[in-house]
Amino acid sequence: MKKYIDLRSDTVTKPTEAMRKAMCSAEVGDDVFQEDPTVNALQEYAAGLLGKEAALFVSSGVMGNQICLNVLTNPADEVICERDAHIFQYESGSPAVLSGIQLMPVDGNKGVITPEQIEPFIRPTSAYYMPRSKVIEIENTHNRAGGTIHPIENIIKVKELAKKYNLFYHLDGARIWNASVASGISVKEYASHFDSVSCCLSKGLGAPVGSIIAGSKEFVKEAFRVRKAWGGGMRQVGIIAAAGLYALKNNIERLAEDHQKAKMLAETIAEIPSLEIDTASVQTNILIFKPLKISVEDAITKCKAGGLLLSEGKVGLLRAITHLDASFDDIEKTKKIIKNVFN
Ligand SMILES: Cc1ncc(COP(=O)(O)O)c(C=O)c1O
Numbered sequence: 001m002k003k004y005i006d007l008r009s010d011t012v013t014k015p016t017e018a019m020r021k022a023m024c025s026a027e028v029g030d031d032v033f034q035e036d037p038t039v040n041a042l043q044e045y046a047a048g049l050l051g052k053e054a055a056l057f058v059s060s061g062v063m064g065n066q067i068c069l070n071v072l073t074n075p076a077d078e079v080i081c082e083r084d085a086h087i088f089q090y091e092s093g094s095p096a097v098l099s100g101i102q103l104m105p106v107d108g109n110k111g112v113i114t115p116e117q118i119e120p121f122i123r124p125t126s127a128y129y130m131p132r133s134k135v136i137e138i139e140n141t142h143n144r145a146g147g148t149i150h151p152i153e154n155i156i157k158v159k160e161l162a163k164k165y166n167l168f169y170h171l172d173g174a175r176i177w178n179a180s181v182a183s184g185i186s187v188k189e190y191a192s193h194f195d196s197v198s199c200c201l202s203k204g205l206g207a208p209v210g211s212i213i214a215g216s217k218e219f220v221k222e223a224f225r226v227r228k229a230w231g232g233g234m235r236q237v238g239i240i241a242a243a244g245l246y247a248l249k250n251n252i253e254r255l256a257e258d259h260q261k262a263k264m265l266a267e268t269i270a271e272i273p274s275l276e277i278d279t280a281s282v283q284t285n286i287l288i289f290k291p292l293k294i295s296v297e298d299a300i301t302k303c304k305a306g307g308l309l310l311s312e313g314k315v316g317l318l319r320a321i322t323h324l325d326a327s328f329d330d331i332e333k334t335k336k337i338i339k340n341v342f343n
Contacts, residue, residue, distance in 0.1 A: 002303070005330045005337075008311040009256070010285060010323035013206040019246045026242035030235050030309030031057075032228070038238030042245040046212040050197055051249060052186035054220035057241055059232055061174045062091050064198030064211040066098050067230070069135065072168040072196060072224045077134035079170075080121055082108040084144035084314075086172055087137060098230070102131060105269050107220075109280060111142025113148055115161040122165050124183045136162045139172040140178045144314060146278075147262070147321075148289045149179045153201040154187070162203040163239065174211070176317050177320045177322040179235030181255040195219065203283060205247035206324050211238045241302065258285040261322040268335045274342045287320045291342065299341065 006012045029035035039057050058064045065087050069079055081088055095101045104121050106113045123133045136158060140150040162169040171194040180187045180286035191197045194214040201207040213223055218295040266282040269275050269289050277289040291299040297314050303310050313319035
């Protein structure tokens, strides 16, 4: 079978030997009875890292975001988010299906929405004929904007706006680890501004499955109920929680390498006239770039023939994501393939 350098996503990583060993030797119990010691250890460790009272292990980032939104809202409520937010673009319309709520997308810049942009979209409480604004959501790093970091000053300003209007504040921190390593701001500092946080173990951190949601004890108690109601109560799930715990303890700091790899690729791409890239947007492990002479479909096919897998970002854009299974050597090879295809 042909071996590809796979930069379609940071979700394609496979567990390392050491991670598999941790999974193999995990102590397990029935997590629906909250008796799986490895799940409990993961939740406690993650809550500590995030500086929250409690945390809950869930199967995916989508499940994490959607449980959080469900707990924070009632049917017919509205969640304000950026137009390119994952919850708006990529979660299969599940806010409507699972919680009976709607999203209010606001145009942003590189994934960032400011209080000035948000405030006009907050519904007046006197308007009984309108949905109720209930939550403001932001994403950090921002996937569709190209892994951009949400500035902490804006996170704080939006929190103040949320407080002013008595709204909850949710963080889709699928890649909060990348934001933290690149900005030097701790995940605890980021998380401290939000009522609820969702973050992935199975992206840059390299675990095969799982996400964490965190918040107050009361919030997590309700999230536990919703997870069960949605069929997410699993039994001897310590087998996979062990991978998540291993990832949190071993794979955060190394994300800096992935960011370095992304910058190396961005430099090469910027030198190719038939490609367009905003290098200032390459802040973590995601690269979004535009083929100017061929279609995205053709570009993906040609790169594949050369041994490189890329994916489509927004319409007309290519996406590459660096991760722990793409070595520096692979990045050198990637540069060559890109030069061959696009020069
Ligand atoms: C920002 C963001 N949030 C949530 C998710 C959903 O994660 P999952 O694929 O584990 O459901 C993703 C996945 O790419 C993401 O990029």
